[in-house]
Amino acid sequence: MFSQKKILVVEDNMLNRNLLCQILASDYDVMEAENGQEALDILKQYGEGISLILLDIVMPVMDGYTFLSIVKADPAYSSIPVIVTTQNDAESDEVAALSHGATDFVAKPYKPQIILHRVAGIINLRETAAMINLIQYDRLTGLYSKEFFYQRVKEILLRNPNKQYDIICSDIENFKLINDVFGIPTGDRLLCGIADIYRQKLGDKGICGRMNSDQFACLLERREDYNNRMFIEASQQINEILDVRNIVLKWGVYSIENRTISVEQMCDRALLAARGIKGQYGKYFAEYDDALRDQLLRDQAITNSMESALAQNQFEIYLQPKYRIWDESLAGAEALVRWNHPEWGFQSPAQFIPLFEKNGFITKLDQYVWDKACAVLRDWDDRGLPSISVSVNVSRADIYNADLAQILMKTVQKYNLPPSRLHLEITESAYTENPKQIIDTVGHLRDLGFIIEMDDFGSGYSSLNMLNEMPIDVLKLDMKFIQNEMAKTNSQGILQFIINLARWMHLTVVAEGVETKDQLVRLREIGCDYVQGYYFAKPMPRNAFEVLFSEKRQLEQDLDEKTLQSLKEPPILLIADEDKNYRQEVKAAFGNQYRIQEEDTCEEALEYIKNHKNVAVFILSLTSAKMDGFSVLKTIQENKALWNIPVIVTALPDAELERQALDLGADDFICKPHFMQSLMKRIQHVVSAAVNQEKTRLLQDAAYKDHLTGVLNRRGMESALKTLGNSDLPLAVYAFDLDNLKICNDTSGHAKGDRVLARFGEILCSYTREKDILARIGGDEFIAIVKQIPSEKTAKKKGEEICAAAQVSGRENGTFISCSAGVAMMESCDCILDAMERADKALYHAKKTTKGSCCLWTSQIK
The missing domain is CATH 3.30.70.270 (Reverse transcriptase/Diguanylate cyclase domain)
Known part of the structure; x- marks a missing residue:
């Protein structure tokens, strides 16, 4: 039941006041006041809760005109309608009342029906006007709605x-x-x-x-x-x-x-x-202007076409590769969308994504991309291609969809994929719009197993406190932020700070927009994890992306072979310690995990590791009587073949001993006596670090070596050239070309040709030293850079020996393969690239004059 409207009767005459109250009581909640002052007190209590005032003019204490002037001057009460009552119905009194702000005028004696009709009409009029006012005017500013x-x-x-x-x-x-x-x-x-x-x-x-x-x-x-x-x-x-x-x-x-x-x-x-x-x-x-008009027309055309384009699969996903920075190997991809319109051709996302975000169509497009990305992952898995993850964008509009988690889970389940294969990119600025709702939503997705990436970090306004609360796994640095900070040499500490912050929060960091070698080097130095950008590759169609898998598959196969080889026999823990009881304690603690090799002198231990390459960890006492541990550390440091053996040194507490041991390359130091659990933790740490270093070396070898011949590929050669120094001079630079290899491939098959190439790789290695640089730079073209060659005569002779060995190999295989070579010397103040160009000219001179020979470059060869 709604409460009755309130009416205030202000009348000093009790009989008149009672009469008015009786007339109004059946329809309204009536309040009474004897004069204007009492009426003001009631107004202060009820304000605009009073719907109408019936006011006598002639009253003691405060008359009606004074009351009207006060009420109409106060915005809190001025909208309350007032009907003036008086004994005199003269026109002058009516005008006076209305001029003071009265809404209407009634004369005494009162006629009940007239009063009720006028009161109801004025109250309705006031409420209608108030409603119209609400519609017409903005409540906050008072301007038009x-x-x-x-x-x-x-x-x-x-x-x-x-x-x-x-x-x-x-x-x-x-x-x-x-x-x-x-x-x-x-x-x-x-x-x-x-x-x-x-x-x-x-x-x-x-x-x-x-x-x-x-x-x-x-x-x-x-x-x-x-x-x-x-x-x-x-x-x-x-x-x-x-x-x-x-x-x-x-x-x-x-x-x-x-x-x-x-x-x-x-x-x-x-x-x-x-x-x-x-x-x-x-x-x-x-x-x-017209440019904006054209944009509106363009936007309208896009809007009119978007639904049919989605139904007809005009939208295509492009994949931008993501590379692990420490070995530059393919590690994942980001799924982007392109619109291949039958009339307009390929459309950049910048032309339609902002419009779709505005009109809400972005949610349908995002779901389409999620589905396509999962379908690609499923197909790759079924074909046995390397298992990688793909990142997809989640727009602001998606976040506010109550069914978001259900839609994403249904998508990955449709293709039988774990949620972790689909990384969800959410732009940093989205987190600042409604932090609590977005954090709750994204936190739920993360709990379901999806990997959450904060996209465009550095472009928004995230506070450190908010960043600490955000449920994320990966920070993606904004490309403009990367480029701007790289350009400011005095501001690069900001990037380092972000990397350190990410490490503290256990977050992975991806830098996008990497366009130059300098940017890559800087990001690697400060500890960034992954990179994307035009330096490596632009976004590309699916079939072009799949070509990249061949290199990744070969890298993984090479690693697997090394891993399998290492698993054929248990790892060796070598301990060199003069204390037999200590050696027995180590053997009892680690005998189930390692094959324990005991030596009571450092000299015997050093001899052992020179003859056994599968030592997993070396525990070395610094207090051996015959040969001190520092001599062993120095020998290991000088022998490159032994660098990958992790060494833990033991001694009585001594800070200076510890410093010297670590300076000489020890991986850890443990004071005697100690608990075996403490030693176990240290062994686990140094072995894990050594394994990671070996993986890095194997991946780099695989990335830099030609798989068929065992020599460097072009990338490996470019890296090796940077290591050349004055101590390597004078250099002999050779360019080799296998003559008639194409004929061999065409007549005997590529398998036979591959065997010829592999054999030539072996010949190059046998006629050169480990410190020389050997590379295959094309199908049948090789480069050899032989260091510290004393003279042109010696250089030419070695080239002739290699060519002769290649011809013997060719005859042994029943073919007529020969090898032509050009050689050029490089002295100090010379450029290696210039020397390589001279060797190449000498090679083609040899091929033109006498195939199968080695030609030394002279100034007469053009």
Whole structure:
């Protein structure tokens, strides 16, 4: 049951007051006051909860006219309607009452039906006016509401067909940030202040309305002199409203030429002009023009085509490779979308993604990409291709979808994939919009097994506190941030700080937008984990991406072979210690995991490791009587073949001994006496580190070596050339070419040709030393850089020996394969590339004159 409306009767005569109360009591909740002062006290208590006042004019203490003047001057009560009652029905009294703000006038004696009708009518009128007022005006700013502004503009344009008008719309950049940082009341004060400035500027020359949260629009008569100065002045006034500074407004101007479009479309065009200069320093306003019109038409064409394009599979996923930085091996991919339109051709995402984010179609497109990415992963798994993960974008609109987790789980289950194979990229700025909801949603996805990546880190406004609360696994550094910071040599500490922060939070770091070798080197130095960018590869179609798998598969096979070889026999723990009891303790503690080899002297231990290559860990006492442990460490340090053996040294507590041992290459130091559990932890640590180093070496070998011949490939040669120094001079640079290999391939098959190539690789290795650089740079072309060759004569002789050995090999295999060579010397102050070019010229001179020979470059050879 709704409560009755309240009516206040103000009358000093008790009989008249009682009579009015009796007339009104059946329909209203009636309150009484004997004079104006009592009535004011009641008003203070109930305010606008009182629907109407019946007021006598002649009263003691405070008369009716004084009461009316006070009430109508107070905004808290001024809207309450007042009916004046008096004994005199003279026109002058009626005019006086109405001029003081009374709504109506009734004379005594009272006629019940007339009073009830007038009271009901005035109350209904007041409520209707209040409802209309709510519809017409924005409650916060008092400006026209959006809908009423549209209606008023339409009426003005219809009444003034010959006048020219403009619509100006404004938009506050990062208004949400103001609300988040300073609070909603501060944001409200700013909006009210902007509304006041609009009223002041427009006066009676136009009308103004509030469109949305921070967007305003006004209609005014056409003017031709829009310039930055007038908008800068308005911006300065707005920045003086609050203590907050650097509030940035952008204005858009639409000159009304086409009156057939809706007012809403006119405002959209003005806002489009304003949005077009967002983020542009020094630009305060923009006018809607043909370029923006063309953009609107283009956007409309895209919108009209998007549903059918999705149904017809016009959208294609492209894959951008992601590489592990320490060995530059393929580690994953990011799925991007391209639109292959039958008429427009390939469309860049920049042309349609922002529009789809605005109109909501992005959610359908994202789900389409998720499905396609999972289908590709399933197909790769079925074909036995390397198992990698793929990252996909999750848009802001997806986050607010209550069914997001269900949709993603259904997608991966459809293709029988674990959620961890699908990495979800969520842009950093999305986390600042509604932190709690997004953190809860993303946290649930992470609990389900999806890997969460924060995309574009460094482009938003994340606080360290917020970053600590975010449920993420991977930080993806924004490409512009990478490029800008790399360019500022004095600011590169910021990148190091981010990497260190990620390490502390146990996050993986991916740098995207890597375009140069210098950027890659710097990122590797500071400890970044993965990289993407044009330096390695652009986004590519699926079939092009699959070509990259062949190299990855070969790397993994090489690693597997090494791993299998190491598993054929248990690893060896070598201990050299003069204390037999200590050796027995170690044997008892580790005998189940290792084959224990005991030596009571360092000399015997050193001899053992020189003859056995499968020592997994070496425990070395520094206090041996015959040969001290420091001599053993120094020998290991000088012998490159022994570098990968992890060494833990033991001694009594001595800080100087520990420092010397670590300086000589010991991996760890443990003081005697100690618990075996402590030694176990240290062994686990150094062995794990050694395994990782060996994996790195094997991967680098596989990446830098030609698999068929065993010599370096082109990448390996380029890396090896950087190690050359003056101590290697003089150099002999050879260029070799196997003659007639194509004929061999065509007549005997490529398998036979591959055997010839492999045999030539063996010949090169047998005629050179380990320190020389050997590489296969093409199908049948090889480079050899032999160090410290004393003379041109010696260099040419070695080249002739290699060519002769290749011809003997060719005859042994029943073919007529020969080898031609060119050789050039390199002295100090010379360039290796120039020497290689001279050797190449000498090679082709040999092929032209006498195939199967070695030609020494001279200045006569052009």
